[in-house]
Amino acid sequence: MSSWFEERRADKAADAVQRREDREFESKLRRDERRKDRDEKRTDDAQRRRDRAARRQARAARREKTLTPGNVYRKGTLGLVALSALASLPAQILHFVAIHWSLSPIGPALEGAAWVMAAGVAYADERKLPVWVRWLLRILSLSAAGFAANINYQYGLSLVHHGLDLADAKTAGLGLAAVTLGGPLFFEVRQWVLTLSASVVDPKKRAEAKARDKHERRRRRVFKDVVARQEQLLLAAPFGTLKAEEAFARAWWDVKGAPLGVTADVIADRLDAEADVSAVLAYADQTPEKLAVEYLLADIFKGEGGASGTLSGKPSGGPRDGASEARTALGGKGKGPDSSTADTERLKPLAEADLEAVRKLASALGGTGRLSARNVREAIGCRNEYALRLRDAVRSEKKD
Structure with a gap:
């Protein structure tokens, strides 16, 4: 009998605990709902404030734009x-x-x-x-x-x-x-x-248009023949199929025979400068060590060449032949010219026949300004140093 009462009390206690838990859960749900309602109301109020601020800002912007x-x-x-x-x-x-x-x-x-x-x-x-x-x-x-x-x-x-x-x-x-x-x-x-x-809304565009007009006027004044050929190309092509700049580049090639911005004088000056640089680099390659070796070999075999220290003839037989070959090999190898040959070219007087040939070359090229060490060297068949002296001599004659 006592066990039944104990079970009854346990059931009542369990019911009481369940009811308390249910009340707590319902209370929590109500609190959560109230919190959610407050959050939603707070969010709605904030959104309404933002909308009002946006409308005020839009009205102010319209007024500012209208009252300019x-x-x-x-x-x-x-x-x-x-x-x-x-x-x-x-x-x-x-x-x-x-x-x-x-x-x-x-x-x-x-x-x-x-x-x-x-x-x-x-x-x-x-x-x-x-x-x-x-x-x-x-x-x-x-x-x-x-x-x-x-x-x-x-x-x-x-x-x-x-x-x-x-x-x-x-x-x-x-x-x-x-x-x-x-x-x-x-x-x-x-x-x-x-x-x-x-007309003054965009000063940058107006300045750009002014600079473009100035550039076009200068182009027409400086390159009249090229502009004339450009106009021919534009007239010959169907309307709108050929752009002005493309036509100018093609006209430049037709008149000048070279890419845009390049002329025969520019090419001649470039070749002339390259030949000058090559000549300078060739002679600059003679280091003191190389010259010391050349002078030493010349001093060793000076008996064969006389008092000048240069070999006047090829030695015959014995070790001198090998030494002579070694000297020749040292003089012929490497990037730099042989010092004795360079000195000979440097001291060699300009032959009148060579000068006359260079004069004819300048006349054929259209002036001494188009002479270069390269084309003089190819025409005469000489070294760079001698070609440079010939070119400078003919140019100085024209200046005189």
Whole structure:
């Protein structure tokens, strides 16, 4: 019996624990839901604040863009133009209606002519039409506006018959004439300002266009023959198929016979400079050690060559033959020339026949400026040092 009561108490305790756990779980769920609702509300409030800030910023940007000096000037000018038209048109209509009712369209026709011609000036500026077209439209617009202004002035003076004194009638006439002329004039000044401001919108592009025009003028002045050939190529090719720069490069090759920027003088000077550098490097290769060996061998075998220290003939037999061959081999190997041969070339007088041959070569090439050590060496069959002396001698004759 006691066991049943114990089980009963255990069941009640377990139920109590379960109910407590259920209450705690439900309480946690409610807290989580309230926390989630607060987080969502906080997120929604933050989003609404961001949206309001974005709308305020957008309105401020629109106001800033709308209230810029350029927009105020453009829209303000159009407002003045509209007010001037509203002020001047009724007086013209009443003036012609007073004459006869059938003349009522004349007033709107005059005002419309002035405004249509003024709009034509703006259209001509947009399409970059010739200047004379713009000035013709301006003259027509101002003529129509001037005729309408005269009519309005006469109408203002006629108000004397409607109870106004003469001074007030003159003031009314002048005011009507001013607004009649002021509308087209304001519109014309507006168009001038817009045209001038459009030309200075991008100073970099304008500077680039100016530099490009200057480059084109200098090219035409310096390379007239190449530009003439370029124009021939552009005219010969179908329209738009050949670019101007490509045509200029092809024209350069046709006229100068070389890639763009290269001429015969440039090639001759380059070859001349390369030959000079080669000659200098060839003689610069004679190091002191090589010269010491040459002088030592010459001193050893000076008996065979006389007092000068150079070999006058080939020694015969014995070890001298081997020494002579060694000397010859040392003089012939390597990048540098033999010192005795170089000294001979350096001291050799210029032969008149060689000079005459170089003169003929210069004449065939088109001037001494095209002479180079290389072509002189090939024509005469000599060493670089002697070719350089021949070239310089012929060039100095031309300068003298």
